[in-house]
Amino acid sequence: MHFAAVSDIHGNLPALEAVIADIAARGITQIVNLxxxxxxxxxxxxxxxxxxxxxxxxxxxxxxxxxxTIDPAQMGPTDAAAHAAIDDDIRAWMTALPGTMEWPGDVLLCHATPDSDDSYxxxxxxxxxRGRMRESTHEEILPHASHHALTLCxxxxxxxxxxxxxxRQIANAGSVGLPAYEDDVPSWHVVETGTPDARYxxxxxxxxxWHVTLHAVAYDHESAARRAEAMGRAGWAQALRTGKMS
Incomplete structure (x- = not known):
């Protein structure tokens, strides 16, 4: 049994296509999206x-x-950009998506944790x-862990x-489409992978x-950065080019 997991594409189509090609080159035919x-x-x-x-x-x-669920007038610029671009068919597809899913082999798929879609x-x-991240300890990880042999997030x-x-194993697939960002919820912090590569x-x-392998895939990140600049998002362009925030 062999499969791939992608997550956090964030509308970065060139990165997604590069990851799809890399997965195919490895002979993997089953793919899940977190x-x-x-x-x-x-x-x-x-x-x-x-x-x-x-x-x-x-x-x-x-x-x-x-x-x-959020009023478009109350959305941040990242969600607002997507909201303006999608139609009712896409919203219907999104509405039908589950929050978690079990996968063969005693695997649980979730976005953030098994009981939350936005907890680190x-x-x-x-x-x-200065807001940089660290690895969580086992003591910090355990309260969210399910009984499954492998949980992917x-x-x-x-x-x-x-x-x-x-x-028990827990693995984060990283982000296909955005290698760095900053946020102020619950307090200001910076996430940086340090390279522009797409991850899965x-x-x-x-x-x-289960044996888990983390992959980094080079792609035409400059095209994505230029797209971000054209949309007025200089911070995204910086992240896409470098995997770091300025």
Whole structure:
């Protein structure tokens, strides 16, 4: 059993296409999507249509929820850009997406944690570090962990695979489409992977145990950065070019 998991595409169609090609080159035919697929200033409509045609098992992330429930006048610029680009057919597709999903082999798929679509799990804000992130400890991870042998998540855009003392595994696929960002909820922080690469993971069941591999894929990130600039999002352009915030 061998499959790939992508997450946090954020409307970055060139990054998505590069990841699809890389997965195919590895001979992997099953792909799951952990959510936050469209939100952003890049290609939200085109990305939605591509994903709808692919018909992968797909979750709703916090940005799908926000796009469907927040008054457009109250949206931040990232959600507002996607909201303006999508139509009722895309909204209907988003509405039908589940928040979590079980996968064969005792696997749980979620966006952020099994019980939340917007909680940070495998990484936390480091105190006194100008908002930079650190890896969560096992003690911080355990309260959210399910009973499944493997749980896959996204949301923080930072790839990581963790094995708990009892053998349960949790892995974050990273972000296909946005390698860095800053946010002020619940307090100001900066997420940076340090490279412009698109990220995803693959998982293979061997002799009853899952083996997770984190992948980084180079792609034409300059085209995405120029798109962000054309949409008035200089911060996104910086993140897409460098994997860092200025």
């Amino acid at each position: 959510g936050d697929s469209l939100s952003g200033p890049l290609w939200p409509r085109e990305t939605a249509l591509r994903l709808m045609a692919l018909n992968w098992p797909t979750l709703a992330g916090n940005h799908e929820r926000q796009l469907l 799990w495998l990484h936390r804000r480091r105190k006194g570090s 996204g949301h923080t855009h930072m790839p990581r695979a963790v094995t708990l003392p009892d053998g 993971l693959s998982a293979q069941l061997v002799d009853g145990r």
